Amino acid sequence: MRIAITGASGNIGTALLRRLAGGEHEVIGLARRTPETxxxxxxxxxxxxDLTEPDAVARLRTAFEGVDTVVHLAWGFQPSHDLDYLRRLGVGGTAAVLQAAQQSGVGHLIHMSSVGAYSPAPGIRVDESAARDGISSLGYSQHKAEAERLLDTYERTAGGEHQMTVSRLRPGFVVQPDAASALLRYGLPGFVPARIVTLLPILPLDRKLSIPLVHSDDLADGIVRVIQRRAPGAFNFAGEPPVTRDDIAAALGARPVQLPAKVLSTLAGLGWHARVQALDPGWIDLAFSVPLLNTDRARTELEWRPAVDSRKALSMTVQAMAERRGAPSPVLRTRSGLDQLRKLLTSGPLGNRRLP
Known part of the structure; x- marks a missing residue:
C-alpha cells in the first residue's frame, strides 16, 4: 500500500513512521521543512x-500520485498570536488536502481531529456522536471543529465512483518522550532551564482538572488499524485513567495546591499578552472544558487497546522534558536555551514566530 502522511515530521507523524518502519508499505512524508534522513x-x-501557499493543492497532487491512503496530520500551534495564519494552515490546509486527495483518486483519507473539537463537557465521557463546536476562547479548538465541518460537507455532497472513505480520529492530549522539547517550547519561556520542571516545590492548579491523554505510539497503532481496515467514521483514542491534577503533581514531584482555573487562565493571559510566554490562555480553558473519551468503538471495531498507562506516558514525557529530549526533525528538535535566547533577540517571542 502507498501511504502519504502530511505533518509526518511532528509528534504523531514521528510515532506513525516508527510504527510503519520495515513494513510492506511505501510511505511518503510531507512537511514544510523535511527532517534529517x-x-x-x-x-x-x-x-x-507548505499548506498555506497558493500552490499547495498542485504540490499535494504530485505527492498523492498513486497513493491509496492519505493520513492528514499537519497542523500548527505557533505563532499563537497569528490566528489568521493558524486558520489558513489548519482549516485551509485541510481543504487543500481534501481537494488534492479527491482529484488524485485517493481511496481513503484519515483526518487527525482532536478532543478539542468537542463541545465543552468536563468530566463527562462522550462517544463519537457528541456535539463538535469546540470552545470559543481557543483558535485551535474552533479550527479543529471547522475542519471537521469541511469533512461533513464532503461526505454529504460528494458522489460518484471516486468518493473517498473518510475517517476522523479524535485523540486526547498526545504525548511521548521524543516530543518533550517541542511541548516544553510551547509552555515554558526559552530563558527558563528545562530542568526546572522536576524541581518545582508546588503545583498551583485547580483540583477539577481531568483530561484524556494518550501516548503517541498507541495513537499510531490506532491509525494503522484504521488504515488496514479502511474503517470509516470517527474514532476516539485515549489511554486510561484520565489524568488529574494530582497525577501531574506526582509526575513533577511537586505538591498540589488549589488554584481556581479562572485565576490560572487570567495569569496565563497576562503573560501571553505581554509576549513573555507563548501558551495561549485558551489552552487552560480547553483543559478544563474537554470531555473524557469513550473509546468503545475503537476497542470493538479496531480491536485497539492502549499499551501505555496514561499516567506512565505523562511521567515519561515530563522526565524527557527535564532531559531536553527531542528527535532529529525541525519540529521535535532538542530544546536549547541558548538557541531560544538567540531567536528571542533576533526573531521576537515564540508566540509571534512560525516554527520550522
Whole structure:
C-alpha cells in the first residue's frame, strides 16, 4: 500500500513512521521543512509542502500520485498570536488536502481531529456522536471543529465512483518522550532551564482538572488499524485513567495546591499578552472544558487497546522534558536555551514566530 502522511515530521507523524518502519508499505512524508534522513524519517520519501501557499493543492497532487491512503496530520500551534495564519494552515490546509486527495483518486483519507473539537463537557465521557463546536476562547479548538465541518460537507455532497472513505480520529492530549522539547517550547519561556520542571516545590492548579491523554505510539497503532481496515467514521483514542491534577503533581514531584482555573487562565493571559510566554490562555480553558473519551468503538471495531498507562506516558514525557529530549526533525528538535535566547533577540517571542 502507498501511504502519504502530511505533518509526518511532528509528534504523531514521528510515532506513525516508527510504527510503519520495515513494513510492506511505501510511505511518503510531507512537511514544510523535511527532517534529517535518519530513522524513523529515512523510511519515507519526502516532499516539501507548505499548506498555506497558493500552490499547495498542485504540490499535494504530485505527492498523492498513486497513493491509496492519505493520513492528514499537519497542523500548527505557533505563532499563537497569528490566528489568521493558524486558520489558513489548519482549516485551509485541510481543504487543500481534501481537494488534492479527491482529484488524485485517493481511496481513503484519515483526518487527525482532536478532543478539542468537542463541545465543552468536563468530566463527562462522550462517544463519537457528541456535539463538535469546540470552545470559543481557543483558535485551535474552533479550527479543529471547522475542519471537521469541511469533512461533513464532503461526505454529504460528494458522489460518484471516486468518493473517498473518510475517517476522523479524535485523540486526547498526545504525548511521548521524543516530543518533550517541542511541548516544553510551547509552555515554558526559552530563558527558563528545562530542568526546572522536576524541581518545582508546588503545583498551583485547580483540583477539577481531568483530561484524556494518550501516548503517541498507541495513537499510531490506532491509525494503522484504521488504515488496514479502511474503517470509516470517527474514532476516539485515549489511554486510561484520565489524568488529574494530582497525577501531574506526582509526575513533577511537586505538591498540589488549589488554584481556581479562572485565576490560572487570567495569569496565563497576562503573560501571553505581554509576549513573555507563548501558551495561549485558551489552552487552560480547553483543559478544563474537554470531555473524557469513550473509546468503545475503537476497542470493538479496531480491536485497539492502549499499551501505555496514561499516567506512565505523562511521567515519561515530563522526565524527557527535564532531559531536553527531542528527535532529529525541525519540529521535535532538542530544546536549547541558548538557541531560544538567540531567536528571542533576533526573531521576537515564540508566540509571534512560525516554527520550522
Amino acid at each position: 535518519v530513522a524513523p524519517y529515512s523510511g519515507a520519501s519526502w516532499h516539501s509542502v
